[in-house]
Amino acid sequence: MNNFEDKLLNKYVGYVGQRDEYQKGVIYKALANANVLSFWLITLLMLISLIWDTYHHQFSLGTLFLLVAQQFNVYYILLKLRKTGVTDTEFYDEASYKLQTKQLQKTACFSGISFAFLFFVLMNYLLPFVEGAAIHISWKDLVIMVIQALFFGYMMYLFGKGRLKKAME
């Protein structure tokens, strides 16, 4: 952590003087837990805000700001962790690498289907219902859902595979 972030952390948590390794560990764990909870809270609030906006036939800045905050959180963590490689997993034999890749394929497939289905329900049922519009499902919507599932699932797979490293001699 650089000096600026150290100072920011010091002021944010509000301690005087230096902390030892145990105390730092406890502080970091509390901050990490708070971050995870905040992420889900922001996501939930964003969804509520979106439903509220739909009901009032508008798109408010609040919803946009919540989206920006959520995305900042995600990309900050992704970029910081990618630099250090702490989320990478090394494999020392081909068999375990292939096994993990297969598991990843299943997980990515499930993620793609769940994401596309939830998005489909949100866009085609929930939001039109809140808006008071007629619920109408066309073949185009279903095709879009399948493309979303394939795209999101494939992206999840690529992202996950990027973290699996072969370390064979």
Place this chain on the structure above:
Amino acid sequence: MNKVKQYRTEVKISQLELAKRTNVARQTINLIENQKYNPSLDLCIRIAKALGTDLNTLFWDEEGVEES
């Protein structure tokens, strides 16, 4: 199971004094003595030096070592 408490008592220094010598909080020393926190190697070395002993004496668990 470490022997920090046993050796600290032998050299007759308080938890606070050991904490000052190793540059950590007294609570941290208390947690280490009560086996509730595993210190880093760096801190283990500082504690061993502060108590005038070595890592093996303080942290090596004879019972956990298999006979070869």
